Every structure is written in C-alpha cells, then in structure tokens.
Amino acid sequence: MRLIDELAARRVYYHRPLPTLPDILLIDIPPRFSGGDLALGRYYPVILESLAEMHEFEAYLCEPRMTLVAPxxxxxRPSALRTSDIIFARYEPQAPNWPWLLICFWPQSCTAMVPPSADTFARGSYTIDAYSTEGQLTDAELKLLGTLGPEHARIVHLGATRLGHA
Known part of the structure; x- marks a missing residue:
C-alpha cells in the first residue's frame, strides 16, 4: 500500500502568500483515521519550505509500505527559514470546501521559551490552525494580537492574501 492511495488520497497545495514563507500541503485524512489531534478533526498540514522538499514528500507518499504510517x-525537521519577527500569514483555500489556514512563523526568541519536548512548534518554528471561514480566521488573528499585547504587536506582520498567479 502507498500513503498517496490511502491516507493522503485527498490533498491540496496551498501556495505561499509571501516568497519568504513555506507552501503547505493539506491532507484530508479519511474518517476512519481522523481524530481530535488533527486540524478541524481531519486535516494534516505539511510544511514545505522548498521545491526539493515538495518532491521529497511526494516520493515519500508514493513509497510502497506494509502498513500505513503518519505522513x-x-x-x-528544523526549519531552514529564519525570522526575527512574529509573522502571521493567511493561506486562502485553493479549492472549494477546503479550510482557511493561519500559519504563525515564530522567531527563535519566542520558540526558546517552550521546552522542545512540548511539541508546540512544527519544524521548530511554526504553528498552524485551520478555520472553516475567513471570519473565524480573522477572529483568531485579532485574539492572538490581543494576547501578544502592544509591546509585541508592532513586530507582527499580517501576510497579504494572494490575488493571482504570475
């Protein structure tokens, strides 16, 4: 069996809204494998920082296996990207009925405050949340900005939504 035929049969690429951010492959995990640990109970985000990683991950999904494994x-894998600011970016759904994504890219000064064993940051630098609507995402952004407070809000950048393709 291959992950691409079973666990990751339904998936969509979310293109980076800024050149300095990653692409996201969002896998819609089949109901028999989904659960509360997944975004909205069913989505598994994969952070892809380069074209090479995208190819590597697709090859991983295509490998024959004896049993299913988590993707x-x-x-x-530690992020190869760096930031000195907290960056929020919206990832717009690339197909109908897929969720909005909010990725937060955290500088090392923030991630160092959390024990590595806490498993809080994907690739050591990111948090990702999924929302059914843009309004829910906006509410979450505002809540996070309010939590950070005025001393941190000045370093937060809201990534613009992609308006087209080049």
Missing part, C-alpha cells in the same frame, strides 16, 4: 516525514 510525518518533515514534522521534526
């Missing part, structure tokens, strides 16, 4: 190839 966690890149989950613990």
């Amino acid at each position: 966690a190839l890149l989950d613990r």
